[in-house]
Amino acid sequence: MKNIVVLGSTGSIGKNTLEVVRNLKDKFRVVGLSSNSRWELLAEQVEEFKPEYVALNDCESVEKLRRRFHKNQLNILTGSNCLKEIVSREEVDVVVSAVVGAVGLPAAIATIEQGKMLALANKESLVMAGHIVMPLARKDQILPVDSEHSAIFQSLHSGKPCEVKRVIITASGGPFYDYPMEKLSDVTPAQALKHPTWQMGQKITIDSATLMNKALEIIEAKWLFDLRIDQIDVVIHPQSIIHSMVEFCDGSVIAQMGMPDMKVPIQYALTYPERSPLMVQSLDLSSVGSLTFKKPDMEKFPALRLGYQAAKEGGTMGATLNAANEVAVQAFLVGKIQFTEIASYVEKVIHNHHFIKNPCLGDILAADTWARQEVKKCLI
Ligand code: NDP
Ligand code: MG
Numbered sequence: 001m002k003n004i005v006v007l008g009s010t011g012s013i014g015k016n017t018l019e020v021v022r023n024l025k026d027k028f029r030v031v032g033l034s035s036n037s038r039w040e041l042l043a044e045q046v047e048e049f050k051p052e053y054v055a056l057n058d059c060e061s062v063e064k065l066r067r068r069f070h071k072n073q074l075n076i077l078t079g080s081n082c083l084k085e086i087v088s089r090e091e092v093d094v095v096v097s098a099v100v101g102a103v104g105l106p107a108a109i110a111t112i113e114q115g116k117m118l119a120l121a122n123k124e125s126l127v128m129a130g131h132i133v134m135p136l137a138r139k140d141q142i143l144p145v146d147s148e149h150s151a152i153f154q155s156l157h158s159g160k161p162c163e164v165k166r167v168i169i170t171a172s173g174g175p176f177y178d179y180p181m182e183k184l185s186d187v188t189p190a191q192a193l194k195h196p197t198w199q200m201g202q203k204i205t206i207d208s209a210t211l212m213n214k215a216l217e218i219i220e221a222k223w224l225f226d227l228r229i230d231q232i233d234v235v236i237h238p239q240s241i242i243h244s245m246v247e248f249c250d251g252s253v254i255a256q257m258g259m260p261d262m263k264v265p266i267q268y269a270l271t272y273p274e275r276s277p278l279m280v281q282s283l284d285l286s287s288v289g290s291l292t293f294k295k296p297d298m299e300k301f302p303a304l305r306l307g308y309q310a311a312k313e314g315g316t317m318g319a320t321l322n323a324a325n326e327v328a329v330q331a332f333l334v335g336k337i338q339f340t341e342i343a344s345y346v347e348k349v350i351h352n353h354h355f356i357k358n359p360c361l362g363d364i365l366a367a368d369t370w371a372r373q374e375v376k377k378c379l380i
Pocket of ligand 2: 147217
């Protein structure tokens with residue numbers, strides 16, 4: 001029996017994780033849950049899973065939750081360190097990091113430093129500070145939840161690290177892949193939030209539409225699998241059936257496939273190296289019909305080009321790109337900027353930033369703060 005904490009349990013990955021855990025009751029006991037402000041859903045989850053701890057960011061929500069549960073019944077952690085505190089409880093064995101954004105980084109570092117398993121959905125932690133996070137982790141201590149990285153991780157088991165030629169990350173292309181380039185500036189948040197194949201949180205759905213999600217995933221893959229940038233290719237695959245591939249030195253390409261359902265990579269991260277039965281739709285290739293592939297268009301989707309640039313340059317580039325993107329996506333969602341301006345703001349900020357090649361955590365956090373302020377300044 002392993003004790004598990006789910007950071008971001010009220011989000012899309014968080015809810016899918018609890019669904020997985022509900023079916024693995026003999027293997028996992030939920031000891032901690034967390035959310036930003038959705039305290040009512042968090043309260044329902046507390047009633048079902050009966051964790052000892054919750055971490056809740058928003059002060060007003062904390063008061064509401066306090067009124068609902070007696071203090072002997074539930075420990076409520078709050079304040080800027082609450083995610084780090086909850087993963088640091090002694091009884092915790094496994095942490096699923098499913099919070100969105102830079103806020104996940106300190107808790108990811110604490111989890112690894114304390115030798116606990118980290119099932120990582122929060123790709124932002126690696127994008128910002130892969131060079132700090134990865135050297136702290138032992139082999140297979142960080143298990144990828146991101147579907148592409150889970151696919152690569154699974155495919156890598158077909159050979160040795162020195163036999164890997166390259167990885168091929170698939171991308172659905174989002175809702176606008178075939179949209180005329182000149183009309184992209186007019187797309188609305190409602191249009192951008194309609195993802196063709198995956199149901200996800202708002203931020204990653206917008207990132208999928210700009211292809212910034214793929215940009216972040218290139219950086220995530222570089223760190224997770226210790227790859228050179230010329231070993232990371234992206235291909236557009238609108239059906240999202242092949243979740244990614246690995247090409248080995250003998251020309252064999254191993255792919256991991258399945259219907260798009262995040263419960264599969266979540267469960268694999270939790271049960272690895274074993275597999276457990278899971279109620280998901282079976283892949284019926286004859287009803288899928290055809291699997292198609294296209295070259296990514298970096299002119300139409302400049303975010304992808306920026307992702308390659310940040311992956312190549314390293315240093316503070318990833319943190320700056322990520323922070324600028326987080327603020328720009330929020331600005332787009334509230335109607336302050338156009339869809340195409342998201343990538344323009346990010347490009348401007350990474351271009352102007354004071355680059356540090358070997359940044360410490362303090363430098364990373366400072367770059368994050370600076371990039372957020374830069375985008376905000378332009379928005380006034
Ligand atoms: P959601 O927006 O659905 O959920 C985010 C979770 O984080 C919620 O529980 C939210 O709480 C919490 N949260 C948000 N801001 C804060 C904060 N400042 N402090 C503490 N908690 C916070 O996101 P997703 O589940 O879609 O994505 C989560 C992560 O997983 C992201 O890094 C994403 O890139 C990655 N990922 C997601 C995939 C998906 O299919 N959704 C696929 C692959 C990766 P509240 O509910 O109160 O707002
Ligand atoms: Mg992904």
